[in-house]
Amino acid sequence: MNESWLLFKRSLSDFWRIFRRNRMGMTGAVLVLAAVMVAVIAPALSPYTPATVIRDEAGRGLTFAPPSVHGPLGTDDAGRDVWTQLVYGARISLTVGFMAGFIAMFVGSLLGILAGYFGGWLDNLLMRVTDVLLVIPDLPLMLVLVATLRQMELKVSPLTVLILVIGLLYWTSTARLVRSQVLSIKERQFVARARAIGAGHFHIIRKHILPQIMPLIVANTVLILSTAILIESGLAFLGLGDPTQPSWGTMLNFAFDRNAISNGAWWFYLPPGLAIVWVSLGCVLLGNVLEEMLNPRLMGHHLEGEARVVKTEAGRG
Amino acid sequence: MPDSPLLIVENLVKHFPLNSSLLDLLLRREPDVVRAVDGVSFSLARGEVLAIVGESGCGKTTIARTLIGLEEETDGTILFGGQRIGTHERRLRAGLIPLEAGAVGTREQQTLPRMSLKHLRQHAQMIFQDPYESLNPRATIFEIVAEPLVVHGLLRKREERIARVKSALEDAGLRPAEDYFLRYPHELSGGQRQRVVIAGAMVLEPELLIADEPVSMLDVSIRAEILNLLKELQKKRGVGIVFITHDLGTVAYFADRLAVMYLGRIVESGPTAEVLRNPQHPYTKALLSVVPVPNPRLRRERIILQGETPNPLNLPGGCRFHPRCPVAVAACKQSDPAYIRVAEGHETACLLVQPA
Numbered sequence A: 001m002n003e004s005w006l007l008f009k010r011s012l013s014d015f016w017r018i019f020r021r022n023r024m025g026m027t028g029a030v031l032v033l034a035a036v037m038v039a040v041i042a043p044a045l046s047p048y049t050p051a052t053v054i055r056d057e058a059g060r061g062l063t064f065a066p067p068s069v070h071g072p073l074g075t076d077d078a079g080r081d082v083w084t085q086l087v088y089g090a091r092i093s094l095t096v097g098f099m100a101g102f103i104a105m106f107v108g109s110l111l112g113i114l115a116g117y118f119g120g121w122l123d124n125l126l127m128r129v130t131d132v133l134l135v136i137p138d139l140p141l142m143l144v145l146v147a148t149l150r151q152m153e154l155k156v157s158p159l160t161v162l163i164l165v166i167g168l169l170y171w172t173s174t175a176r177l178v179r180s181q182v183l184s185i186k187e188r189q190f191v192a193r194a195r196a197i198g199a200g201h202f203h204i205i206r207k208h209i210l211p212q213i214m215p216l217i218v219a220n221t222v223l224i225l226s227t228a229i230l231i232e233s234g235l236a237f238l239g240l241g242d243p244t245q246p247s248w249g250t251m252l253n254f255a256f257d258r259n260a261i262s263n264g265a266w267w268f269y270l271p272p273g274l275a276i277v278w279v280s281l282g283c284v285l286l287g288n289v290l291e292e293m294l295n296p297r298l299m300g301h302h303l304e305g306e307a308r309v310v311k312t313e314a315g316r317g
Numbered sequence B: 001m002p003d004s005p006l007l008i009v010e011n012l013v014k015h016f017p018l019n020s021s022l023l024d025l026l027l028r029r030e031p032d033v034v035r036a037v038d039g040v041s042f043s044l045a046r047g048e049v050l051a052i053v054g055e056s057g058c059g060k061t062t063i064a065r066t067l068i069g070l071e072e073e074t075d076g077t078i079l080f081g082g083q084r085i086g087t088h089e090r091r092l093r094a095g096l097i098p099l100e101a102g103a104v105g106t107r108e109q110q111t112l113p114r115m116s117l118k119h120l121r122q123h124a125q126m127i128f129q130d131p132y133e134s135l136n137p138r139a140t141i142f143e144i145v146a147e148p149l150v151v152h153g154l155l156r157k158r159e160e161r162i163a164r165v166k167s168a169l170e171d172a173g174l175r176p177a178e179d180y181f182l183r184y185p186h187e188l189s190g191g192q193r194q195r196v197v198i199a200g201a202m203v204l205e206p207e208l209l210i211a212d213e214p215v216s217m218l219d220v221s222i223r224a225e226i227l228n229l230l231k232e233l234q235k236k237r238g239v240g241i242v243f244i245t246h247d248l249g250t251v252a253y254f255a256d257r258l259a260v261m262y263l264g265r266i267v268e269s270g271p272t273a274e275v276l277r278n279p280q281h282p283y284t285k286a287l288l289s290v291v292p293v294p295n296p297r298l299r300r301e302r303i304i305l306q307g308e309t310p311n312p313l314n315l316p317g318g319c320r321f322h323p324r325c326p327v328a329v330a331a332c333k334q335s336d337p338a339y340i341r342v343a344e345g346h347e348t349a350c351l352l353v354q355p356a
């Protein structure tokens, strides 16, 4: 409908008016968007591919060439251009991080909504599962899972395995957050009114519960993205990445394997490390600001109007 | 059945079990219950306004929620337009309770045609107490008022829907309606919100409206407006209203009949004018004595009730009003009074009242 589009635009511009003034949030957004841009236009940023070996006049591979000798970031142990690997690596890191993050967000929100709304045995079961998953340390568990799945010679790419393992193990915090929100929203009077009108569960969830928790889910997703990217880097650093499609974590893994540190080749290991920090810092800044701005405790209340005004004032100050 | 009552409630009971402790389970004790509604009967003719009056916690909201199916009744019969409704009925049908065990309603009533909750909710609507809480903050006024149509799949054509929402909003006094379509609840005042709630309730042209203290959260200055609006709709549409309030002051002008509740029971009921003129039950008298009366000649001596409202968890034996009753006698501690007919349609449950 035309009207709903107009309303959407209106709430978006309302949001932007406040967000724009928030320095932390803007910084985060710029960091994340810059990384995404680099990933998208990677081929335009470098004349080489990540696998191209740079050679000197004599035709020998230019190994561990410092930035002063070649390109903006020098070469690695095999004479490949580090800058090229970095910009192409953004594609892998961000893809894995984003896909895993979205899977985690989707699974977590769905299970959180079902558990919170319907309660009963479903709720019990889900909460016990999240308890167990919360207690087991993430990284070792994922390590074991990814390694095992790799051994099984499944007909899926190593990156898909990585995405699925991270995505399907990382939904618990989202599920808990969403569940607790749903528990309080479903007791509110407008939900009782919807039931009294004759609305079914699906209608109530879609029209009354989801719109209230959507902002929370968005903010949480951005935070989850940073964790997913960090975990991907961790697993790849430990050698579980796809060597044919190196992410930033894989680059770090190579760098440590090939003694970049003892060779003093800082241009090999520093850039991917900083890139990881760059993106996850961006996500955390953005996510925290979104969470604060879209906090359901401030929203959906009859003081909503006032709360917004207060926020705007605070944003100015 | 044009002249049969729209709504008949017989011996409605709603108990809320408290969480039973492990000890209760071990000792196989019955869990404690809050007897929020404890055997309430009344009926409502088509187009009639029945006011249910009582102090806070006497079970008014619980009756409303049970009528609309938001709570499952513990026992009792609810007939809407001659058809049985209520969730107890569903359990009966599922064979979870043998027919006789209900011990309410005649055999004939128990075999009456049944109405689904969804069907009921198309013909009966509820107005909630708090207009600040009963509207989804993220839905537009249009979406809110059109929601019953969407839920019941009525008026699927866009133009028809818009026309119906527009007329519902205008009937509720929000003019021009188009100005409100795309606004959100937080942009409206409390009175305007309650008008939106009323528009949403009337959009399906229901036969029964259950209004749970529709003005108690509103500013005094706009209460009269909202009450006038309800009265007007009731006259124009012939909708029957169960009007719940704790304010006897508004009742005289609004309701055809009056039921006074105390701790989950109706203690006195009858035509409004009759009950107000000739109250029989000591509780009704006490309530009436503290209502401000404009005419000083009609002013009565104030009766201030002693003591606290007993906890519906732990009801006193005998007449449940006796601990606070200014005229209680020894017999009141012993027996729970039955209803006594005082005049045409006027009944009360008090041992000290002589039948007409």
Ligand SMILES: Nc1ncnc2c1ncn2[C@@H]1O[C@H](COP(=O)(O)OP(=O)(O)OP(=O)(O)O)[C@@H](O)[C@H]1O
Pocket: B016, B034, B035, B036, B054, B055, B056, B057, B058, B059, B060, B061, B062, B063, B246, B312
């Ligand atoms: N879900 C519930 N669980 C347990 N007890 C309840 C529940 N709902 C209501 N009660 C109890 O039932 C009694 C009647 O409550 P109800 O809300 O119907 O009163 P009310 O007459 O509407 O009061 P008010 O004028 O304050 O709205 C109260 O003692 C209340 O504590």
Ligand SMILES: [Mg+2]
Pocket: B060, B061, B062, B129, B212, B213
């Ligand atoms: Mg109430």
